[in-house]
Amino acid sequence: MADSTDGHSAAAVAFLLAQLGEHAAAKFAERIHPLQLTPAHAGILRLVAVQPGCSQQALARTLGALPSKVVTLVDDLQQRGLIERRRNPDDRRLHALHLTTAGTELLRKVRAAAESHGADLTRALDPQQRDNLAALLGCIAADQHLHPGIHPGYQRLRR
Amino acid sequence: MADSTDGHSAAAVAFLLAQLGEHAAAKFAERIHPLQLTPAHAGILRLVAVQPGCSQQALARTLGALPSKVVTLVDDLQQRGLIERRRNPDDRRLHALHLTTAGTELLRKVRAAAESHGADLTRALDPQQRDNLAALLGCIAADQHLHPGIHPGYQRLRR
DNA sequence: TATGAATCATTCGAGAATCGAACAATGTGG
DNA sequence: CCACATTGTTCGATTCTCGAATGATTCATA
Numbered sequence: 508m509a510d511s512t513d514g515h516s517a518a519a520v521a522f523l524l525a526q527l528g529e530h531a532a533a534k535f536a537e538r539i540h541p542l543q544l545t546p547a548h549a550g551i552l553r554l555v556a557v558q559p560g561c562s563q564q565a566l567a568r569t570l571g572a573l574p575s576k577v578v579t580l581v582d583d584l585q586q587r588g589l590i591e592r593r594r595n596p597d598d599r600r601l602h603a604l605h606l607t608t609a610g611t612e613l614l615r616k617v618r619a620a621a622e623s624h625g626a627d628l629t630r631a632l633d634p635q636q637r638d639n640l641a642a643l644l645g646c647i648a649a650d651q652h653l654h655p656g657i658h659p660g661y662q663r664l665r666r
Numbered sequence: 667m668a669d670s671t672d673g674h675s676a677a678a679v680a681f682l683l684a685q686l687g688e689h690a691a692a693k694f695a696e697r698i699h700p701l702q703l704t705p706a707h708a709g710i711l712r713l714v715a716v717q718p719g720c721s722q723q724a725l726a727r728t729l730g731a732l733p734s735k736v737v738t739l740v741d742d743l744q745q746r747g748l749i750e751r752r753r754n755p756d757d758r759r760l761h762a763l764h765l766t767t768a769g770t771e772l773l774r775k776v777r778a779a780a781e782s783h784g785a786d787l788t789r790a791l792d793p794q795q796r797d798n799l800a801a802l803l804g805c806i807a808a809d810q811h812l813h814p815g816i817h818p819g820y821q822r823l824r825r
Numbered sequence: 826t827a828t829g830a831a832t833c834a835t836t837c838g839a840g841a842a843t844c845g846a847a848c849a850a851t852g853t854g855g
Numbered sequence: 856c857c858a859c860a861t862t863g864t865t866c867g868a869t870t871c872t873c874g875a876a877t878g879a880t881t882c883a884t885a
Contacts, residue, residue, distance in 0.1 A: 528687010
């Protein structure tokens with residue numbers, strides 16, 4: 508049966524997760540800062556690459572973000588020529604989002620930064636340990652109903 | 667030698683960490699919300715319990731937070747009778763911080779909430795997996811020079 | 826077909842949060 | 856005695872964030 512340190516151990520894991528998560532997010536933000544991107548921008552870029560032609564409303568629903576926030580993020584990316592708003596002839600209310608070639612190019616650099624970031628973050632582990640960690644984290648993520656590839660940071664804060 | 671999926675796998679771990687970290691932090695904030703505390707308040711409470719009589723400046727240095735932010739947090743806690751500012755006769759510039767009995771009482775509830783939160787977060791793992799996860803996370807935390815028990819969320823954002 | 830309701834993108838103002846530069850009080854060293 | 860550092864605090868300015876409007880468009884339905 509479980510011993511008396513279980514509660515403590517679980518709490519320690521939870522704190523380590525919060526601590527390392529914040530650290531990982533901050534380090535990643537540093538990595539893409541030279542690209543003049545925030546993590547929020549990078550997430551939009553990635554999602555538009557995965558679902559070309561999606562609407563901003565769909566994006567907001569997927570991310571759990573406010574539509575008005577998506578507007579400003581897409582504004583930034585469009586102004587820099589990384590993303591396109593195309594009118595959809597079938598439903599002229601919505602804007603179909605597409606990456607430009609510059610956007611695709613920059614996303615490649617974001618991916619490279621993410622891999623470099625991941626390698627640096629996990630450099631203390633050997634490949635087997637890293638796979639083991641990935642599996643354990645995947646278990647928790649699935650159990651907690653986290654959507655793969657969706658960072659909760661977009662979600663509006665409840666009060 | 668490492669195969670070509672290494673970079674991808676490491677990036678996936680980094681993203682999972684950021685994702686789960688944000689999730690864990692949000693869930694913990696929900697847990698202590700009924701106690702009218704934010705995670706930042708709870709951290710101050712815990713640190714004052716560990717280092718009774720510490721000054722606010724020392725607190726700010728330990729947390730990497732702005733002194734002015736510590737002031738407002740301590741203000742809140744003092745106003746609720748959870749913490750005391752005692753004048754130090756030896757150096758009357760600084761305020762020695764101490765928990766009141768109500769503060770100690772509330773910290774107990776915070777700890778209970780943290781354990782309950784940890785148990786819920788890691789319920790998908792058996793005890794052995796949980797210990798394994800704790801060890802792996804501890805490796806990374808040590809390698810990345812994270813201070814035990816200090817959440818990076820206090821640190822002022824660089825720009 | 827006509828008309829009210831719903832959806833999409835966007836704007837905008839109010840409120841909150843955050844920073845860092847001041848400031849007074851106190852201590853330290855010359 | 857004087858200059859300088861430290862502690863705690865205040866405060867104004869900047870930035871962030873939310874959600875309620877708005878206009879354009881589409882849908883539902885009578």
